Structures are given as C-alpha cells and as structure tokens.
Amino acid sequence: MNTVAAARVQKLRNSELDLLMQKLHTHAGIRIDSTNSVIAGTVQNRMTLLGLHDVDEYLSLFDDSISARAEWLALIDLLTVKETRFFRQPDAYKCLAKYVDELLDTGPAPSELSFWSAGCSHGQELYSMAMVVESAVSRRKPWQQWHGIGTDISFNAVHQAQQARYPEEAMQFIPLEYRERFMRQEKDGTRVVADAISARTHFFHSNLLHVDSAPFADFSIIFCQNTLIYFERERQRWIIDQLVKRLRGGGLLILGAGEDVSWLGQNVCRLQWPGVCAYKKTGG
Numbered sequence: 273m274n275t276v277a278a279a280r281v282q283k284l285r286n287s288e289l290d291l292l293m294q295k296l297h298t299h300a301g302i303r304i305d306s307t308n309s310v311i312a313g314t315v316q317n318r319m320t321l322l323g324l325h326d327v328d329e330y331l332s333l334f335d336d337s338i339s340a341r342a343e344w345l346a347l348i349d350l351l352t353v354k355e356t357r358f359f360r361q362p363d364a365y366k367c368l369a370k371y372v373d374e375l376l377d378t379g380p381a382p383s384e385l386s387f388w389s390a391g392c393s394h395g396q397e398l399y400s401m402a403m404v405v406e407s408a409v410s411r412r413k414p415w416q417q418w419h420g421i422g423t424d425i426s427f428n429a430v431h432q433a434q435q436a437r438y439p440e441e442a443m444q445f446i447p448l449e450y451r452e453r454f455m456r457q458e459k460d461g462t463r464v465v466a467d468a469i470s471a472r473t474h475f476f477h478s479n480l481l482h483v484d485s486a487p488f489a490d491f492s493i494i495f496c497q498n499t500l501i502y503f504e505r506e507r508q509r510w511i512i513d514q515l516v517k518r519l520r521g522g523g524l525l526i527l528g529a530g531e532d533v534s535w536l537g538q539n540v541c542r543l544q545w546p547g548v549c550a551y552k553k554t555g556g
C-alpha cells in the first residue's frame with residue numbers, strides 16, 4: 273500500500289473520519305459500529321482502488337452530485353456487515369412454520385401470501401423463509417399463491433442474492449429435507465436455489481430509512497433481523513412502526529433475537545416463543 277496514502281489515513285482517523293461518518297449518517301441514516309481503525313482501513317482501500325492518495329481529495333467527492341451518491345453507495349457497501357446464513361436463527365423459522373401452518377389451516381388465507389426480508393444481505397434469509405412457506409403450501413394448499421421479496425441497502429448484496437448460488441459449505445445450515453428439495457447441485461460444486469423458490473422471490477435495492485415511501489405493503493410476514501443495529505433507538509422504533517403498517521391484520525413480524533427494542537406499539541402483541549422476538553399484528 274502506498275505510504276503517502278497510509279500517512280493520510282492517520283490524519284483521517286483523527287478528524288476527517290468523524291466528519292465522514294457524520295455525513296454518512298445524514299445521507300443514509302445509518303451509523304457504523306466498527307472501530308475507527310477498521311473504518312479507516314476500509315476508506316484507505318477504497319481510495320487505493322480509486323487511485324487517490326489524498327484524503328481531502330476523497331472527501332471532496334461527497335458533494336451533491338450524482339457521482340457523490342454513487343460513491344456513498346460504494347462506501348456503504350464496504351462498511352456494512354453482510355454476515356448471514358441460511359436458517360440463521362432456527363427458532364425463528366420454527367415459529368414461522370407454525371404460523372404458516374395455522375394461517376393455511378384456519379383461513380381465509382390471503383389471496384396471495386407475501387413476505388419480506390428487510391435487510392436481506394445475500395438472500396439466505398428470504399430463501400429460508402421461502403423454503404418454509406413453499407413446503408407448508410405444497411403440503412396443505414397447493415393452489416395458494418405466494419411471493420417473497422428481499423431488500424437491502426447494498427447493491428452488491430442484492431446482486432448476489434439474485435444469483436441464488438451458494439457454496440456447498442453454506443448447505444450445512446439448511447435442514448436436510450429442504451436442502452434436498454430446494455438446493456440444486458451444479459457441476460461446478462455450487463448449489464443453486466430451485467426454480468420453485470427462485471421464481472417467486474425477488475430482490476430490490478432499498479434503504480430502510482425510506483421505508484415510508486417503499487412501494488411494498490400487505491405482507492403476511494416480515495423478517496427484519498440484525499439490521500436495526502445500524503439505526504439509533506428512535507429511528508429503530510419508527511422503522512418498526514412502518515414495518516407493522518405494511519403487515520396485514522394478523523401478520524407476523526420477526527426481529528433478531530435480542531433486538532427487542534422495548535417497543536410497545538398499538539395493534540401488536542408479542543408472541544411467547546422462547547428465544548424469538550416475534551410480534552403479531554392484531555388490528556387491521
């Protein structure tokens with residue numbers, strides 16, 4: 273790495289870094305929890321990639337132009353943690369399976385059962401939800417239509433999710449019956465999500481900060497796990513309220529375990545499911 277750039281990053285750590293993170297907060301509404309050295313290293317790598325050695329030159333990119341917006345997206349992509357896996361919190365999927373069974377059994381089921389993974393990363397969360405839903409639907413009401421959408425602030429994450437292709441190591445987290453049925457083995461050793469799932473799942477770029485203007489509504493189920501951490505407490509509550517607004521009456525909202533934000537909105541009740549932070553919408 274260029275020593276001139278390294279020296280400039282030292283200066284960035286002390287002063288410009290705060291400014292950059294403040295700007296990021298204003299622009300995208302999120303705060304990055306990584307240590308200063310991790311953030312500085314990320315910015316330095318980005319500068320190296322752009323062939324910039326001067327921090328001021330890099331900071332000057334962030335004006336009101338279109339290319340500034342593109343640079344924000346690139347930086348957010350690098351700074352946000354995309355950690356995820358299939359069936360990441362197994363109890364949440366048991367809760368989901370029971371909910372879907374009840375929904376299909378006690379009807380009237382919605383004309384189309386729709387669900388949303390908000391902060392979907394590379395897609396494993398939405399595909400896990402879809403495997404549970406498709407399995408229940410095919411067993412109980414094969415004529416029931418369903419679709420799932422995943423959204424993320426990261427274009428790269430959305431792009432990878434759309435590919436629906438995962439390494440063999442990722443399969444260890446998928447229950448065997450789902451793995452055999454829904455993950456097709458390719459000649460190159462990777463696994464691809466079966467058409468029965470991928471044809472009904474769609475991914476979009478979207479910032480939860482602007483969830484109030486998102487053209488999505490009428491969901492039976494929303495998962496928003498391990499994504500609220502990017503927002504301050506008040507903003508988290510506002511986002512949860514917005515998510516609840518987008519649920520049907522009786523709809524299910526699942527947050528990450530431990531993401532209970534002591535929030536008690538109207539029209540929702542907390543489900544008693546050990547280890548799962550789940551709410552049901554009671555009103556319409």
Ligand SMILES: C[S@@+](CC[C@H](N)C(=O)[O-])C[C@H]1O[C@@H](n2cnc3c(N)ncnc32)[C@H](O)[C@@H]1O
Nearest residue numbers: 352354356391393424425426479480497498499
């Ligand atoms: C740790 S991952 C969680 C993925 C998945 N929900 C899970 O629990 O396995 C957090 C995801 O939230 C996304 N994210 C961060 N800020 C966001 C925002 N403002 N709007 C939408 N997605 C965001 C990140 O890009 C990342 O993919």
